[in-house]
Amino acid sequence: xxxxxxxxxxxxxxxxxxxxxxxxxxxxxxxxxxxxxxxxxxxxxxxxxxxxxxxxxxxxxxxxxxxxxxxxxxxxxxxxxxxxxxxxxxxxxxxxxxxxxxxxxxxxxx
Amino acid sequence: xxxxxxxxxxxxxxxxxxxxxxxxxxxxxxxxxxxxxxxxxxxxxxxxxxxxxxxxxxxxxxxxxxxxxxxxxxxxxxxxxxxxxxxxxxxxxxxxxxxxxxxxxxxxxx
Numbered sequence: 001x002x003x004x005x006x007x008x009x010x011x012x013x014x015x016x017x018x019x020x021x022x023x024x025x026x027x028x029x030x031x032x033x034x035x036x037x038x039x040x041x042x043x044x045x046x047x048x049x050x051x052x053x054x055x056x057x058x059x060x061x062x063x064x065x066x067x068x069x070x071x072x073x074x075x076x077x078x079x080x081x082x083x084x085x086x087x088x089x090x091x092x093x094x095x096x097x098x099x100x101x102x103x104x105x106x107x108x109x110x
Numbered sequence: 111x112x113x114x115x116x117x118x119x120x121x122x123x124x125x126x127x128x129x130x131x132x133x134x135x136x137x138x139x140x141x142x143x144x145x146x147x148x149x150x151x152x153x154x155x156x157x158x159x160x161x162x163x164x165x166x167x168x169x170x171x172x173x174x175x176x177x178x179x180x181x182x183x184x185x186x187x188x189x190x191x192x193x194x195x196x197x198x199x200x201x202x203x204x205x206x207x208x209x210x211x212x213x214x215x216x217x218x219x220x
Binding site for chain 2: 033043090
C-alpha cells in the first residue's frame with residue numbers, strides 16, 4: 001500500500017487568498033504529479049516533477065505553481081485563488097509501473 | 111497527441127456482468143490501467159495490464175487488450191451495487207505520466 005498524503009482534504013476560501021495544497025510521500029519516489037479534476041469529470045495533468053528541483057507543466061494550463069525542494073514534498077500553490085479554481089486536486093507518485101494517488105484535496109473558492 | 115476515450119454511462123442490473131470499454135491513440139503506451147472512483151473519494155487502482163499482454167484476470171475483474179485496435183475493456187463479473195462508481199481508463203506514456211479517459215459512470219440497480 002502506497003503512503004501518499006494530501007492536506008487539506010477540504011478547504012473553502014475567499015477569492016484572492018493564497019493557498020498551498022500539501023502533498024507528501026514517504027517512499028522516496030522521484031516522480032510526482034498533480035492532477036485537477038472537476039466533479040464527475042476526467043483528470044487533467046497540471047504539473048509533474050522528476051525529482052528535486054525538477055518541475056514541469058502538464059497538459060492543462062494552470063495558474064498554480066509547484067515546487068520540489070525535497071523528494072518527499074510536492075506542494076501546489078495558488079497565489080490568488082478565484083472561483084474558477086474550485087476543483088479537486090489529486091497528487092500522485094510513481095513506483096515502478098504504477099502511479100498511486102493521494103485522497104485528494106477539494107478546494108472551493110467563494 | 112495522446113487521447114483516451116470512454117463511453118460516459120453504463121447501467122447494469124445487479125448480478126449481471128459489466129463491460130466498460132476504452133480506446134486510446136498512443137501506440138507507444140507501455141501500461142494501461144483501470145481506476146475506480148467512488149463519489150467524493152480519491153482514485154483507487156483496480157488493475158493494470160502490460161501492453162504485450164492480451165488478458166489479465168483478477169477475481170471478478172477481467173481486462174482485455176486489443177493492441178492492434180488500441181482497445182481496452184474491463185469486465186466486472188457478478189456486478190454488485192458496491193461497484194457503482196466512475197471507472198477511469200488510463201494509459202502510461204513512457205511511464206512518465208498517465209493520460210486519463212473521461213471516465214465511465216457505472217450504475218448498478220437491483
